Amino acid sequence: MNELSPEAQALSPETEEYVKKAFDDLSRRSGYAAAKLQPSPRPRRPLLPALAFVAATAVAGVTAWQLAPSSDTGIDTTSSATTTEGTASNGDGTASDGGSIASRSGDELEASDAVGPVDTGDSDSDELATEGRLRVATEAVRADANDPFLNVRSDAGSSADLVAKLPPTYRGLRATGEQEVTADGATWIEVEMLHPVAYSGSVSFDANPVGWLNAGLTEPLVDGIGVGLDEVPGCTAPASSPSSGSQLAGSGYVFGLESARLADDCVRVVLTIGEGQAAYAWDSVTAGTAPAASLPAIQIMSSGGLGVVVDLGSVTSAWPQATETGGGVYVVRAADGNLDLVSPLPVRSATVTALPEIGVVVIDLAVAGSAPLADDGIVLTEEPRASAGSVTVLGLARPFEALLGISIEDASGQSVEATYSGSTFLGTMTTDTYAVGTTDWTTAWGSFAVEAKGLDPGDYVMLLDEEGGQDDPDPVRVPFSIAEAADAAPLVPSDDEQKTASAFVRFAQGGSTDGVPFADEVILALGPEQHKTLTASNLADRDAWVVDVDGFAEFAGPFDLLAPPSDGRIRVSRGEINHCAGPPRDWPSDWDRLTQVNIEPIGIDSCIPWYGLSLFLNPAGEIEVVVLDLFGP
């Protein structure tokens, strides 16, 4: 087949001519035109066919993130983990479908197309699924008992080389727009394979595996995303309590990530997990593998001011192409090297459904509001925190070589100096340009935090350059203002302090004390008043965390120190924090040697629901004191 069909074109004639002239001009100026030794140029190839190009907007169900403002009534974030053996629509539950692909021998791959042209009775190609997101027509493919797989080939037609065999439950197809009717009347379409599949070639780092298949053996996806609402109902009421069981064994790598808005307040994330580890080179990856036979344990948590963080458990690597998404969710390399799935959007509830037979995890987020700022390469996870003379910016990015360039301009556009901190290799320095490192930039997003001090009152813009220096012609611009007299803003915690707070939150939300760095004795306090001391013998006893007093700060007791961080979005900071509308507390002098790390809610509209859960850490990073503070006179 001619790769370029003569009857259609992607560029208008005028634009095509313009492009040719531009390259001819370059060829002349570089001396290449004169140096060409070939006697005559080959005839210009026919032009590419027009297409409904695969862009985010062409995928059914994917919409822009234009949400209504948050109602600020306080949000619930709960988690549940459920496992389904299959889906309602196809009843499939065989995990071996995907796993067997990787073990197929070369002889089997040479088998002729087991499912030839299909007379659907609807032979009009207009009625065939040829565009957008598709899935394998399960029953039609299963009908061939000898070879119940859909063959994918290097070109249109049964005689082309076999490049992959798709199980009947495969849902990860996206049409590129190219199609051809072969001599036998079958319509073949070119597709990208978005879910794990054993593929007989290598794949470039910025592309999915591609091949051709018979369109008559595909169906459109109902909701335009790998798992539709007809298969897994979305954004249903979460389980009454977070599930700490259902821990699935196994590990794998992130093969693909897609997200789509299924309703105004419901976002679905479909995460595909492949077997083993993907080797990553600079510009290529090894052939895709089958879906992971079992899925890693996944937990949902909220921490550090982020909307939702999904701890991906034992998934420790990601394929670069898999982590490119503009759907408002990001695969992020945490400080400990593991992967998290992060949504900066305000989230009311989150549920997880695992479909191990196809290596898919479905995460539904009931959302409201919008992320503070999101660009293709940089995302803020909360609004900039500006206080007297300083500003703190936190977010996610995958800048070139994991280096995010920082600078600040004043209202007149002039660059200003500031005392920056946040970079582990630059430390604190006073300069007009700075750079912070992120935890990843190739296989996942990385997080960053930067603080700038020494700014006079006024309006400013922080420029975030994802090219690493000042080479980005269109840096992300973050406006902020320094007020004349503002309350002191909390400081940015270190990575270890963040991890400690996250571990404590997981414990408070129902997890174990494993990984929480408690000291041998832990004091529990309400405000500055110490009430009890826990030891290793009763730290894990959740009842021991209840302080049984009649009242504190105008609230009636008893008070469960593990209760507050179980709900809503939270922020982690270090140092003094305001007592909501009041000044910081005066702590006992015994605690002066300890570092204060705080957990507070954000997104609240009054001091009534406010709480401050402060962890006081000794120099070894161990929690010696846990303080619950509430608003009150």
Add this chain to the structure above:
Amino acid sequence: MTDPPAAQVSGGEIDAGSIAIPAFDAFYRRELPAMIALATAITGGTSVAEDIAQDALVQAYKQWDQIGRYDKPGAWLRRVTINLSLSRRRTAGAELRAKLRLKRSPTIEPHPRYDDMWAAVAKLPGNQRAAVALHYLEDRSVAELAAILDCAESTARVHLHRGRAALATLLEGVGS
């Protein structure tokens, strides 16, 4: 770069055992302008394009005993040039170093009427940029693109396809 030492290059082929290796200087003279054009197209017309082309040819020279025996040493050279172009994210310092090294020699600057074109190309992902450049500069077939980009033909077709479709969007109305 300077020409290789005369002692290593004859006017014709260098006999290495029973296999004749083409002279590097002829390869260099033929390929340098092409690599400059290719690097310029991918990097968006900056002074480091010549630097990149020279670096790629230096690599070829260093390994000429092996590269020269390839059926298509030009494909290898193009792959190296593309990789260097895509990985060369210029900082101000790198640009300055390149200019100093070239002693402010005239750079290749496309005609201003094509500024829109090169701005659009600069927005393309790396492999799409390379595919478009090879297609228009050298009339490469998809099979040849695949050989140069070291990928499957279907992948190369997708790169070219996406690149041209992206240009169609970015250049809508331009040229009319």
